Amino acid sequence: MDGIEARTRLVLHQTASSWPAIDLSREAQAAADENLANVTEAYARGAVSVTDLIDAQETALLNGLSATDAKYGFVTDFVNVLRSMGEFEILLDPASREAWYARVETWFREHP
Numbered sequence: 001m002d003g004i005e006a007r008t009r010l011v012l013h014q015t016a017s018s019w020p021a022i023d024l025s026r027e028a029q030a031a032a033d034e035n036l037a038n039v040t041e042a043y044a045r046g047a048v049s050v051t052d053l054i055d056a057q058e059t060a061l062l063n064g065l066s067a068t069d070a071k072y073g074f075v076t077d078f079v080n081v082l083r084s085m086g087e088f089e090i091l092l093d094p095a096s097r098e099a100w101y102a103r104v105e106t107w108f109r110e111h112p
Contacts, residue, residue, distance in 0.1 A: 032063035
């Protein structure tokens, strides 16, 4: 019982850290995309070099991949929570899923 409880607590804490990473990586992606637009415009005017343009493109690409990776990491952590609980009905029944999400949101608000 102690091992199951410890594993559940561990995966809940991992999920708590991977959830904010989604928003943070989205913000970084938006900033990188905006920077790419600005650098592309500056390159068209001849104000920056092709190296600056390539750097901005690479940064935008890497931030897009990071945002996707953050989502994947959260889903992996979420599945680990379900596995530790031995409960997969959440994936099948929309009503129980919404109730579970509400409980999780409440827990995250109470445990920042």
